[in-house]
Amino acid sequence: MRTITKPLAGPSSALTGSRWMAIRRKLWKSRTMYLFVLPGTIYFILYKYVPLLGSVIAFQDYSPFQGFLHSDWIGFSNFKKIFDNPEVVQVLINTLTLSLLQIAFAFPVPIVLALMLNEVRQDWLKRFIQSLVYLPHFLSWVVVIGIVTIFLRSDGVVNSFLQHIIGSQPIQFLQQPVLFKPIIVLEIIWKESGWGTIVFLAALAGVSPELYEAAIVDGASRWRRIWHITLPGIRSTVIILLILRLGIVLDNGFEQIFLMLNPYVMEVGNVLDTYVYDKGILQSDFSFATAVGLFKSVVGLILVISANRLAKKFGEDGIY
Known part of the structure; x- marks a missing residue:
C-alpha cells in the first residue's frame, strides 16, 4: 500500500x-x-x-x-478626425500657443517673487507681502473674470482713466483677438503667482546659511549671492515643477477660458478644453471628445517622460 x-x-x-x-x-x-x-x-x-x-x-x-x-x-477613426479637421488643428495651435506663453511668462514669476521675498529682512513685512500675494489664489475664476471685466469693459475703470487723462476713445479690450492671450496670461500671473512662491520659498529655506556667510566674507555682492548660491540651490525644484508643467501643456484650464470667450475672440481663444466641452456636452459627440481628452493625456505623458530623461542627462534627479 x-x-x-x-x-x-x-x-x-x-x-x-x-x-x-x-x-x-x-x-x-x-x-x-x-x-x-x-x-x-x-x-x-x-x-x-x-x-x-x-x-x-x-x-x-x-x-x-x-x-x-x-x-x-x-x-482609431476618432483620432484621425483630430488631425483631419482644420478646426481641431487651429484649436490645437491655440492651446499650444497659450501654454507656451504661460510657461515663458507665468512660470518664472513665482521664482522671481520668491527670490524677492527671500531678500526681505523684516519678518512682519515679509509675512504681510506673502499674505497679500497669496490672497488672489483663493478667489474663484468667476470672481477674477468679473473683476477683469469691470476694469476692462468699454465703460470700465481703465477706459474711464484713459478718457479723463489723455482723452482717448474707449478701447474694446475684451473683444480684441490680439489682446486675448496676453490678458489670459496676466490673469494667471495675478491669481496664481503668489501661491506658487510657497514651493520655492520652502526650497530656499533648505539652502545652507553658511554658504551666504562665506560669500559675504569673500566680498560677493547680493546679485552674486543670488546667482551663485540661491539659484543653484533651487534648480532641482525648478526643473521638477517645469517637468510637471509640461505634463499639462495641453491643459489650459476650462473655467478661465470659457468665461473669457466671446464671438469676437473665438478664433484665437478656443482651446482643447472648451472644444471638448462643445463637442462632448453641447453636441453629444462623446466618442470624439473622449478621443481628444485621451490624446491630451498621451501627449502629456510623452512630454513628462522626455523632459525627465533630459533632466537626468544634465545630472538632475527628475521626478522618478
Whole structure:
C-alpha cells in the first residue's frame, strides 16, 4: 500500500512567511498613517482611475442607448478626425500657443517673487507681502473674470482713466483677438503667482546659511549671492515643477477660458478644453471628445517622460 508523504516546508516557504509577517507588523505599526492616506487613496481610485475605463468609447461610435458593450467599434477613426479637421488643428495651435506663453511668462514669476521675498529682512513685512500675494489664489475664476471685466469693459475703470487723462476713445479690450492671450496670461500671473512662491520659498529655506556667510566674507555682492548660491540651490525644484508643467501643456484650464470667450475672440481663444466641452456636452459627440481628452493625456505623458530623461542627462534627479 502506497503511503503519501506530505512535503516538508522548505527554507523558501519559511522565508516567505517571515517576510509576510514583517510586512504585517510594519503595516500595523504605521496603521495611523495609512488611515490618513486612505481617504485620498479612495478619492483617486473612484474619481481618477475608475473613470479611465470609460476611455474605451474613444474607439467606439458610442451611443448612450447602446452602452459600452453594444456600441460599434471603429478603431482609431476618432483620432484621425483630430488631425483631419482644420478646426481641431487651429484649436490645437491655440492651446499650444497659450501654454507656451504661460510657461515663458507665468512660470518664472513665482521664482522671481520668491527670490524677492527671500531678500526681505523684516519678518512682519515679509509675512504681510506673502499674505497679500497669496490672497488672489483663493478667489474663484468667476470672481477674477468679473473683476477683469469691470476694469476692462468699454465703460470700465481703465477706459474711464484713459478718457479723463489723455482723452482717448474707449478701447474694446475684451473683444480684441490680439489682446486675448496676453490678458489670459496676466490673469494667471495675478491669481496664481503668489501661491506658487510657497514651493520655492520652502526650497530656499533648505539652502545652507553658511554658504551666504562665506560669500559675504569673500566680498560677493547680493546679485552674486543670488546667482551663485540661491539659484543653484533651487534648480532641482525648478526643473521638477517645469517637468510637471509640461505634463499639462495641453491643459489650459476650462473655467478661465470659457468665461473669457466671446464671438469676437473665438478664433484665437478656443482651446482643447472648451472644444471638448462643445463637442462632448453641447453636441453629444462623446466618442470624439473622449478621443481628444485621451490624446491630451498621451501627449502629456510623452512630454513628462522626455523632459525627465533630459533632466537626468544634465545630472538632475527628475521626478522618478
